[in-house]
Structures are given as C-alpha cells and as structure tokens.
Amino acid sequence: MSNEARDWAEVAAETAREAAVAVRSLDLSGKVALVTGGNRGIGLAAAAGLAAAGASVALWGRDHTRNTSAADLLEDLAAAPIFADRVDVADPTAVRSGFERLVAELGRVDCVFANAGIAEHAASFLDITDDSRDRVLQTNLLGAWSTVGAAVSHMVDRHERGDPGGSIVVNGSLATARGLSGGEHYAAAKAGLGALVRGVAAGYGRYGVRANMVCPGYIERDGMPGRFASKLAERGPVPRYGRPAEIAGIVVYLASEAAAYHNGDTITVDGGWSINVK
Numbered sequence: 001m002s003n004e005a006r007d008w009a010e011v012a013a014e015t016a017r018e019a020a021v022a023v024r025s026l027d028l029s030g031k032v033a034l035v036t037g038g039n040r041g042i043g044l045a046a047a048a049g050l051a052a053a054g055a056s057v058a059l060w061g062r063d064h065t066r067n068t069s070a071a072d073l074l075e076d077l078a079a080a081p082i083f084a085d086r087v088d089v090a091d092p093t094a095v096r097s098g099f100e101r102l103v104a105e106l107g108r109v110d111c112v113f114a115n116a117g118i119a120e121h122a123a124s125f126l127d128i129t130d131d132s133r134d135r136v137l138q139t140n141l142l143g144a145w146s147t148v149g150a151a152v153s154h155m156v157d158r159h160e161r162g163d164p165g166g167s168i169v170v171n172g173s174l175a176t177a178r179g180l181s182g183g184e185h186y187a188a189a190k191a192g193l194g195a196l197v198r199g200v201a202a203g204y205g206r207y208g209v210r211a212n213m214v215c216p217g218y219i220e221r222d223g224m225p226g227r228f229a230s231k232l233a234e235r236g237p238v239p240r241y242g243r244p245a246e247i248a249g250i251v252v253y254l255a256s257e258a259a260a261y262h263n264g265d266t267i268t269v270d271g272g273w274s275i276n277v278k
C-alpha cells in the first residue's frame with residue numbers, strides 16, 4: 001500500500017469512527033438539560049425529547065400544577081431524574097435563584113433551551129400598549145437574557161474547573177427576519193434573541209459553550225389548529241401546521257456532542273414556508 005493510500009485508509013477509518021461516535025452522542029445520558037416554558041407546547045415536546053434521549057431534565061414555568069403534571073409525563077419516558085420548578089423568567093432574581101436550585105438538585109447544567117415566551121398582537125404598531133410592549137420584551141427577550149446569563153456563567157465556571165461544555169438554544173421565530181405589523185414587540189424581542197445568541201456564540205465558543213437559535217414556523221398551540229390553517233394549506237410546501245414534537249429533534253441534536261461544531265447558527269424549521277416564492 002502506498003503512503004498516499006495508507007494515509008487515505010487512516011484518515012477514512014478515523015472519519016468513520018468519529019462520525020459513529022458523534023451520532024451515538026445523540027444519546028444524552030449523563031447530561032442535564034433545562035427547558036424554560038417546559039410545561040406545554042414546544043417546550044414540553046423538547047423536554048420530552050431530551051428526556052427520551054437520556055438527559056436529566058429540569059422544566060420551568062409559572063403554573064405549578066401544569067409543571068408538576070408535565071414532570072409526571074416526562075418521568076414515564078425518562079431514565080434520569082426530572083425536576084419541575086416554578087420560575088417566572090420575567091423576574092431576573094427568580095431566574096438566578098431558580099438556576100441555583102437546579103444546580104443544587106441535579107448537580108450541573110449542560111444544555112439550556114430558552115423557550116418560554118408569550119405572543120401578543122395588536123391591530124398595528126401604534127395600537128401596541130406600553131404594558132403589552134413591556135410584558136413581551138420582559139418575557140421573550142429579557143427572560144431569555146437572564147436564563148442564558150445564568151447558564152453561561154455556570155458553564156464558564158465549569159470550564160475553569162476543567163469540566164468544559166455546554167449548549168444554549170433559544171427559541172426564535174420567523175418574525176426575527178420579517179415585518180410583523182402589530183407584532184413589532186414580539187419581532188423585536190425575537191430579533192434581539194438572535195443578536196444575543198450570536199454574541200454568546202462568538203464570545204464563549206472557546207469555553208466550550210455553543211449557542212444557536214431555532215426558528216419554528218407555524219406550530220400548533222395546545223394541539224389546536226389555529227387561524228392560519230387555510231393559508232398554510234394553500235401555500236405551505238408542507239401544507240399544514242407543524243407540531244410541537246417536530247421541533248424536539250433539532251433541540252436534542254443541538255444539545256448533543258453531535259453538534260460540537262455547530263455554533264452561532266439560526267435554524268429554521270417551518271416546512272419550507274419561508275423559501276416558497278409562490
């Protein structure tokens with residue numbers, strides 16, 4: 001065998017071995033994940049996906065009863081512990097103490113899905129009240145800001161103790177890059193999340209911390225078809241609403257070591273809605 005062929009064989013064997021390890025690392029056994037807004041919808045689906053992939057999962061929401069019921073559901077899927085906690089992400093102090101309780105309970109945090117969010121719409125920009133603007137920005141932007149801040153601080157500390165690694169995923173929206181008349185507060189919050197995540201990705205990759213944004217398209221809320229059903233049926237390449245479970249896979253992938261080189265990205269999961277020029 002020539003040197004060139006031997007080199008090829010070595011490189012090919014190494015590539016194949018590493019690819020197999022990377023894909024097996026979609027198994028999240030031993031990792032701890034936090035999902036904010038994990039008691040219903042996309043957050044619950046992501047929490048269930050992370051638990052099914054082997055992670056220990058903490059879920060946050062404001063409704064204690066729903067948190068507890070969601071945790072019971074996850075326990076049926078999970079081999080690792082599940083921890084539900086009542087945390088309002090709009091309150092930075094609550095986020096800090098919630099994060100401390102989480103580390104005390106589950107020992108560490110490897111992945112965070114900052115998903116908690118609210119949607120409010122007005123007839124136009126000028127109809128958005130100051131209260132609505134503040135609620136939406138406080139929850140969707142500053143809530144994720146506090147959550148990501150607590151996570152990055154924890155992950156950098158771990159890195160300095162010789163235990164690097166961490167994945168941050170924020171839940172964006174198609175509104176990050178489009179005009180949403182009457183939803184400027186929502187769109188501004190989601191666009192701000194994009195800026196936040198890219199800054200964190202650029203600044204903390206060297207600490208083993210990756211940060212990415214997922215932008216779901218139109219996803220059913222609480223299993224109910226919504227008001228865009230006919231629009232989606234008419235011009236959606238996949239002509240229907242997405243389901244919360246259809247966001248779970250990308251969150252599991254981004255949480256895993258299979259995504260070790262995936263950083264600073266915005267990933268759209270919308271059935272092709274955004275690319276359709278029809």
Ligand code: NDP
Nearest residue numbers: 037039040041042061062063088089090115116117218219
């Ligand atoms: P749901 O209304 O079904 O779920 C929202 C979740 O966020 C609930 O678990 C809720 O729990 C929690 N939440 C809301 N406010 C707070 C808060 N202040 N503190 C902690 N938890 C909070 O929404 P979806 O699943 O549809 O949406 C989830 C995320 O996905 C949002 O960020 C949304 O913007 C985004 N998204 C949704 C799309 C869709 O089509 N559905 C499309 C694109 C993005 P609780 O009420 O108990 O606090």
